[in-house]
Amino acid sequence: MLIITRISRFVSNFQNLVALFAGACIIISLIGILSLPLAFEEHQLYPKTLDPASSLYPYDRGGVPFGTTEVVAQYPENSPYVGYVTTYLTPLSQYLADHTHYLGTTIVAHPGGIIDEILYNTRGLDTVVETSILFTAFAIASYLYRREEE
Amino acid sequence: MIPAYPLGLLVAFASAGIAFFALMRETDGLHRLLLTDLIEVVTLAFIALVGTDLAEALILPGLVVGASELIALSEIYRIKEGYTRPPADSLQIEVMESAPAILAAILVVYGIVLSGFSGGAVAGLGVIFYFLCRDHNERFELIETASGYSWVLWIIAFFVFMIFPEYWFFAVMLAGSAILVKVMAKMSLIGTMRGGPNA
Amino acid sequence: MIEYLVFAAAFGLLLLGLHRKVIARIQMRPGPPVWQEILHALKFSFKSTWVPKTASATLYIGVVLVGIGIWSAALFVVLAGESILILFAIYMLHKVVEHGFGLSSGSPYGKFGGVRSVISAASEIPLFVTISAIYLFTGSLLLRDIIAYQGVHGPLLLIVPPVAIAMYIVILSKMPYGPFSIVESKELVSGYKTEHFGVWRAGISVIDGLKTFVLLYAFVAIFIGAVPFWAALVIMTGILVTLSFVCAVTPMLSPFDSVTIQGLITGLMLAYVGYLWWVMP
Amino acid sequence: MIAGLEVAFGLIALAGAVSAALIRDSYGKLISLGILVAGVLPFIVDRGYLDVAVTVSLIAPIATIFVLMVARREES
Amino acid sequence: MIALYVVAAIAVFAAIRAIIEKNTGRKLPYANVLNFAVAGALVLLLDHPLSLVAAAAYFVGSTLESNAIASTYAGGVKR
Amino acid sequence: MLGEILHILAAAIISWILFVTVDIFFKLPETGGVSGASAIARDIEAGGGALAGGTMMGNIVCSPDASAGTLLAACGVYVAGIPGGLAAALMVFIGNRICHDPGYAGTTGAVLATFVVYAFTLVGFAATDFIAGMVIAILTIQGLSHTHASRLLARLWRVRQ
Amino acid sequence: MNTTFILGLVILAIGVLSVAFVRPKTYVARLINLEIPAWGLLLVMLAYDEALAILTFVAVTAIGTFVIVRLLEWRDASC
Amino acid sequence: MPDIGGIDLFVLEFGDILHYYTPYTTTLFLLALIFTALAIVSRPEGQIDIAFGGDAYYAKETTLPEMRFRRFMAIACGLATMGAMGSGDLFNFTLFASLVGITNVGIVAAVKNRHVLNAAYEYGIVAMVATLPLFGGAALILATTGTLSIPALAAGGFAVPFVGKALLVLGVIGEGMAPFYAAKAEMFRAPGAPYVIMCSLSSLLIFLRVVEIAITI
Known part of the structure; x- marks a missing residue:
């Protein structure tokens, strides 16, 4: 329960919003790097x-x-x-x-x-x-x- | 030989990761604004990597979106932080007296030749540079009205394209010049939004 | 058409009354009669009605009509076996209706209700995980296709129980007195409903009734499949009773905690769907 | 372009970029940026985009002047 | 072609000198040499009347840049 | 190969003499045209150089002067003969105006250099030699040793006075 | 896959790093560093022959710089 | 195309960019239309605030120019949402999503409350940063499949990379869905109900739309 409270305290402060979103984007970027190489469609x-x-x-x-x-x-x-x-x-x-x-x-x-x-x-x-x-x-x-x- | 596209994507994704990492660590509002500008650049890298004519046509909207959001957010930041006193004086060096008129003239003329977005941005930059170094007490509303009407003209041109395609020549001319006026007016407005009489 | 609506609203209100009754019995109280909610709706219909001075009049009234409209639409979507994406879209947009209720009156209590309703926006996310899991199996999101799929392969409840649990939690978060019902908790008087009275409040009751009916009926249709109508009503009542048990024994969470828990559930569901996607051919 | 020249101008651009990133002084950064531009322009010209080269070389100093407006206050 | 190589070599040399020099005032002359070299290289790379315009534009632009940096570095004009 | 290198060196010396003469004739070492030129002069003096030479170097940095005129004129002659050189002179003139330069050293230098370079192309030099030569010439002034270059220029300036 | 492209990517990466981990951590330093990835991107666009995009991009970047400079000026005037 | 939103009701052509409406998107479109109409016709409420620690309360007034500006922004937001609902082109959709983001900022930017402005600024940063996942995702899909048209992609035969979809969804989520709702919730404290609910409505609607897109393509 404590961890939930801590997460919700972090999420509820909108000053942390950018950091949260940036973190999500970093994860997606990592997925992007891992999913390489993507083939370039020639047509x-x-x-x-x-x-x-x-x-x-x-x-x-x-x-x-x-x-x-x-x-x-x-x-x-x-x-x-x-x-x-x-x-x-x-x-x-x-x-x-x-x-x-x-x-x-x-x-x-x-x-x-x-x-x-x-x-x-x-x-x-x-x-x-x-x-x-x-x-x-x-x-x-x-x-x-x-x-x-x- | 590594093909170009995956390599470019690798750099783009890595850049995005680094930029977002910096953004995650950053707490200061203005630094965050600067980092969003960086992220715009990375965004454009993604689009540029496609490398077709379509990509080029998509870069232009992407650029404009980035610039316009930057403008709106910077103004919000200013209001939010309560920076209400206009800047006292601009840079006082000799070239500021001589360079703007000539450079602005060159850029505006070239921008008009270019027309469209690119022309608007180039000419707008010239106008900004000119206003930067001069006293500006021109009518704010006037420029705004001009840009509003040119926007309407451009919309009309778009619908001419879609509904009466046989008048495409008229439409392309209308669109090119209307966008030019519009973008130029918008951009030059930033130059005037620096305080001063009726700025 | 209209008789379906009336029936659905009345049955939904009856279920809500039953909900209160069950909770009360679990908590060793006598509780209101089962038809209390129906009586409420009727009573409010005949009370005097006007619009508060501070309210944004058009929005104040309009949002009631919008609420009734979207849930009626949802009912027909379910009955006609259309895309469940529409149903869930309406479910999410109910949020906006809540905002409209809360913010339009100008009352601070209503406003807090509205703000909390924004905070609770996380409750919708498990829905989409549900949708994607169902889509993985059935290859379609039209309700009739899903029912047909279940006619062949047996109820989805047995095929993908975690997804059914997610949907159950989604319904739970819309039930009054539940752990996730932060928008109408008692410290905000009546939450977003505070300033709506008279006919408008009757409208809200109708919305609640329709909402309960549609969600439970959709649950039956999606996870159990084609059953006779009376059987569906029985199953719905059964599900409602389980919901009431959950509501009665769990405390109400603080707004952000409720969001976090829903977020964690979403994460688990995502992992589950990712796993399904991985193992599916 | 001949490979040797590409390497030479690429080196200039790269040196400009690295030094602009590492130098701490604003004026030094701006000068390094000028070096970066000097390295980039031959590539543009070599591809035959002379109009682009003209515009870029006229706009680059304008951007520098913009930055100087704040760099001055920073130093004083 | 030799001219082009000479110019490029001088450009690299000037760029390195400009970067390793610490003092802002003394950096600028090195950068100036680089400007000369690059302006010359632009014309040598592409033999076309327009490349003269490009070289001139580049040269004037970079001179303006140096001028602005130096003047600001000097503290501007006292009025 | 070797001949071309010799040509370039000769061109370097010719353009060196040409632009230094014109610059000193137009009194570039006297005062800094803009505040930036004076600042560069101060820094060079602080590094052990002479003030007059430093001022001239600062002026070269801050505005297109005769050296720039020579370079662009050589470029102009290379791409379009005499008209190209004159066009280059026009551009140097515009450049002077942009850079807040009150003098006409650049324009004069460009016009003079046009004819000089053209004359030398008639005797076997190539215009490219002058471009490279001019870059070498400016390197000797601005790029090798500020101390020595400024002292040399200061000595020449005293001769002029 | 040519020199321009590789050079552009390298400069882009250097620039992104330099903006992300800027030293000294001042607004002006970050603003100047922002130009580095912009030039890297310009080279990438050049590698794909997107000349018109380059033209617009350079102009818009300068305008963006001006917007931030203007904000910093207001800030200096008020603090 | 997989039948997830039902069959096409009608298609509107703008050159290469189609606007098509399925029963699903029509529903969303109508809702956006209704709320836009509400924002046009209704006046803002006079929000009452309690001064805590006493019996005092005060009403927040919305001035006429502010109301006009915010109404304009709300209408723009509604139009952008309606556009995003029907758009049959990925890049066009991302542009509409960006427009939604910036109009959302605009709706609350006119409020003078410092707290609300702070939230709007933070939200604005996220909305602006979200252009990277949005445009990046669209560009990635364009590069790997060679088309941007949603109907064409939905018709099958293309290997749309998972990252592309994930980027698109993340970009839209950044425009104000959970768990990035905190700033939105604070933005809701601003008075002017008809306009403020457009913020929430628009982000919900574009999220609903992007889910459909992510599943279909």
Whole structure:
């Protein structure tokens, strides 16, 4: 009975909460290490193909601009325009792609490109949720901050 | 030859274990906050190890989640500990007069070119750096409103994607620029949340 | 439909009355009559009713309706042989209803009841171990599949007795006057129910009746299998009497101790399920 | 990149990381961090991500300046 | 290629010197040599106009960093 | 192989002379441009060096000066000929502004170095030689012995005065 | 499985250790040490060619540093 | 897919991310909806506290801006919970779980009581740290199976590592289930019942959901 009381005293103090959770995570990490090696599945969604010669390197996924591109999506039937954004280049990025070789990242970060395709089209809901998290966090911070100001 | 993924996982799991061990031993609130930042890094390592385009698209939300929770928690910590007096002066060295304007200009322009999340973060950093060294008495609400509207724009863009996919071009442009404005505004707000007149 | 509800609520209240009676007899008291709880429910229905000034009115009323709603749903889930996951989800969400009762009134006693109900959140965890153990055997969580499985292989009570014990403890933690019923212990007046009176209290009685009936009936269905309805009622009464014995002879634990004990039980159950998982082909 | 160079810059990065971890003085830590960055950048450039390299090398000092804002108070 | 090896060797040397030096003020010149070496190496690694920009950005950035560290170390400007 | 090493050494000497001349001409050893430069000078003096030389070294650390100009100009010439060198000069100029440097030593040095390096590429030197040479040159000033380097610079500074 | 990847993992591990067992145990030391695993992770991302992620990660890390610095500043001002 | 939540009632498609509702998740979704509606329409109660050692009692007032802010957070929490209930994608689910964590902190962060803020901060640290098991678990499952879609994983043919599931469950438990409830219990001392119960409801619901996920995949 004594040990139970001691455990419950430890658990009831919320200052120990983080330590408790950290302990649980350590155990899981150990299980993780013990369960190695885990094999890496080779058939992944949205695999990479690298073409160092391309001016879009490392984001050149081929395809025809304003046409279709092969994108390994989970449910291609749900995104009828899958692959359209992947090949799209705005005039600016087209200019960069034509004249330089090492700006692939900038070109792809500019609207269009595979990452925008994933972030905005096939997995757009992730982005919605994630911006909501940002929004909520800022709502909390700015509410607290401005309440102090008054 | 050991394959890369299990090796990476081994390091990631070990790092997670070490980080959690430190967290378990730590009692000070602010040190705990710093350690959570460390744990964010380990989290991203897990995602980065996947190594596909999808992983990259997942790192971005992961990053934003970590940063935003850090912001909210730091503010709660400040209120909880009752640190209410704004900091008196910032760093007073020569480069603080010369560097911010140029660097911020470069970063903001580059951020606008990038657009999207990455652009927002880069441009936001530039704006923070600028505000850090200048007197800032711009309107807090104004930036907030701008960011709110851009959020709405982005949501609209998302639904355009889902419901009228034939207007995808319009949607991708809208989404890219709205996210840019939104993230930039949010990030620059941190720069202004340092006390001072109407900050 | 409605007659099932009325019957279940009335029978559940009758069981609760029996519960009080058995406890009283064990403790050498005469105890209230068996139908006392039913009378209570009827009595409260006709008493004057309003909402306290400090209360959050909508929540104060709404949560009663939600409580009745979820347990009615639970009853039909059990009767229709749907997924027991839904049943247990409702069981867990009963917790939220308790919070709603406790916190909505603004009374300190109610609030403490509500806070304790958060503390006792550990009592739900053995449930999920139960679920996973059952799933290991039956490969399905639909109640009708489980009953069908037992029709072939015999009652689960005999196949996996520890799991049945875990479920028994889960039911025990929801019984009044038991070792785990910290949310309505007497130092908090009536715990989360303190500030609900009149029709609202009658509503709570209905919830309690339905809850008791559904949990016991689910126990019979999950661990004993298909039996005639009257036989099920008899078995339920029998289980209730054993529960009353346990409640009568054990002291009430302090809030955190009760949680720790439930946590330890969960740990044991996890080990057991892990063992089962290991030895199963 | 040629193996010898990889080793050289890897050593720089590693030395920077280890010394940043071990040095106790804030300024020393920051300088070691600069050494770490110096070791990392050639790897980025070697892979051909010049835009990334430019951004990283501009952002790294900004982060250092942020840290300096508190390091100064610590020392005084 | 020899140029690249020379630069890399100097970089390693400078990094080690900077690390083993104790005094902050005297560390910085060594770090400065490292910056020179790495900026040179960046261009030598990749012969492209943009790598000039990268080298310049790196050099300016790290100089700014050294400047900020040194100035803060000196106690900042007295106003 | 050997020829290239000799070229690099020659380039090192040429760029050494070039940047030290320009820096001393622009009075870098006189005062620290920023407080950090003065602090480095103090530390070097405390380590047995000369103050004027230390100040110049501090200024080299804290802002892109003629040495940086030479290096970047050499890089510029390497990647794009004369226009590259001039672009490098522009970047050094921006760098000077970022680092709160009031002078124009870096820009001047870069423009001068562009033409010097270009001229030497016409006589058989490679621009890469100058990059490596410049790194060696800066090593002799900043990286071998602060004491001796600062005394040498101080002596040169007295000549200028 | 190349140098970048291994180097990244090693630096990540060093960094995690240095943050977890930081000496001296001050906020600033921990804050600076936090950058080490970040650079290790950057190298890991680089090994998988996740350039855009690197770009964002660097910027967000700097912002995160700023958030904590700001908190420390408030703390210094109030204590 | 194993029939543990019943058959799919309907499926909502957002590109690669499906939202699907079984009778089980529909039940949970409806409950979240009901309590969100309650949080929208009801006003906070005037909590009465006793000053111990005397007969005095005092009422805690909730100011209007505070109430608005907390109501906003409660609604956000409800929406996040509803999203997590239907989500058919592991990573999306973890994002919703993180959103639930941060809104839970937000619901109590507006309270000025130091004790409650302390609890909220501790809870916030755990919620933030829980992103490692959550995202780590999702990433691990993605790497070892090559997909994130729950229906696809549930259809079988994938060897989902046990660690991945354990990480996911642990992450959700960290968002406020037993035995990590201590901070939550303290958070409940804050006034404002309709909003505070959203904290408990949301963590219960996402826990119920993750149990279903862990069993199905």
